[in-house]
Amino acid sequence: MSVIAMQEDIVAAGTVQAETPFFAVRDIHAYYGESYIVQGVTMDIRQGEILALLGRNGAGKTSTLRAIARTGNPALKSGEIWLRDKPVHTMRDFEAARAGIQLVPEDRRIIQGLSVEENLVLAQVAPGRGWDLDRIYSHFPRLAERRNQEGVTLSGGEQQMLAVARALARDLKLLLLDEPYEGLAPVIVQEIERILYDIKELGITTIIVEQNAVAALRLSDRAVILDTGQVVFTGTAKELLDNPQLRNEYLAI
Numbered sequence: 001m002s003v004i005a006m007q008e009d010i011v012a013a014g015t016v017q018a019e020t021p022f023f024a025v026r027d028i029h030a031y032y033g034e035s036y037i038v039q040g041v042t043m044d045i046r047q048g049e050i051l052a053l054l055g056r057n058g059a060g061k062t063s064t065l066r067a068i069a070r071t072g073n074p075a076l077k078s079g080e081i082w083l084r085d086k087p088v089h090t091m092r093d094f095e096a097a098r099a100g101i102q103l104v105p106e107d108r109r110i111i112q113g114l115s116v117e118e119n120l121v122l123a124q125v126a127p128g129r130g131w132d133l134d135r136i137y138s139h140f141p142r143l144a145e146r147r148n149q150e151g152v153t154l155s156g157g158e159q160q161m162l163a164v165a166r167a168l169a170r171d172l173k174l175l176l177l178d179e180p181y182e183g184l185a186p187v188i189v190q191e192i193e194r195i196l197y198d199i200k201e202l203g204i205t206t207i208i209v210e211q212n213a214v215a216a217l218r219l220s221d222r223a224v225i226l227d228t229g230q231v232v233f234t235g236t237a238k239e240l241l242d243n244p245q246l247r248n249e250y251l252a253i
């Protein structure tokens with residue numbers, strides 16, 4: 001907030017009203033055993049934004065997502081994570097999921113032996129119901145066509161769609177996507193982009209980790225770059241794309 005805007009607030013309300021961010025990560029530090037990996041990450045996201053979390057291999061992107069989803073590994077040793085007024089840093093993984101934070105890991109975790117539909121129905125069993133099957137199938141026609149097929153036999157792109165659909169079957173407020181485009185053909189990447197854009201329009205907030213920085217930035221409002229577990233850039237996607245030094249140093253684009 002600018003000084004002028006703050007002064008206007010003071011005049012208007014007699015006191016400074018700081019706006020509560022939709023999602024805020026405040027100086028989090030996380031460890032795998034003795035290994036200190038997430039080294040003071042801070043970021044804010046507004047509702048309905050897509051934020052690209054970028055950086056070289058081993059920069060700590062996956063670890064940051066796992067810390068936010070409260071997986072316990074890496075263990076969060078200090079810092080705060082807030083989903084509006086909910087202290088996510090005090091939660092366990094299932095509590096964070098119930099609060100609306102859904103992590104789609106790189107391997108997508110489609111459950112073997114279950115059909116597409118059974119994977120979706122299973123996601124709806126836990127508290128915090130999201131979309132019903134009709135709504136999911138209307139947004140994911142490929143899944144509707146394949147509802148009786150075993151989930152693990154889907155193509156890579158279809159499995160990624162199923163993983164996102166499964167997150168929507170829960171109460172989804174913040175979607176954490178780890179390398180959703182990995183191994184997918186450009187035409188499938190575009191199809192998933194359309195889905196992510198669709199759900200953004202519905203107010204869902206997303207953090208996307210991608211090696212394919214160009215594709216991630218095409219979709220994103222803002223970006224954060226990590227290097228050795230620390231934030232080295234926060235800004236708009238355009239600011240990053242317009243900065244050849246950052247592109248070259250951290251994104252190789």
Ligand SMILES: Nc1ncnc2c1ncn2[C@@H]1O[C@H](COP(=O)(O)OP(=O)(O)OP(=O)(O)O)[C@@H](O)[C@H]1O
Nearest residue numbers: 032035037055056057058059060061062063064073
């Ligand atoms: N389970 C683990 N135990 C110990 N160290 C780990 C573990 N998982 C990751 N690390 C280390 O933490 C650091 C960050 O890894 P992380 O997977 O978060 O990086 P990343 O940015 O997601 O990389 P990539 O782009 O290759 O996926 C790396 O040095 C990695 O070796």
Ligand SMILES: [Mg+2]
Nearest residue numbers: 061062063178
């Ligand atoms: Mg990773």
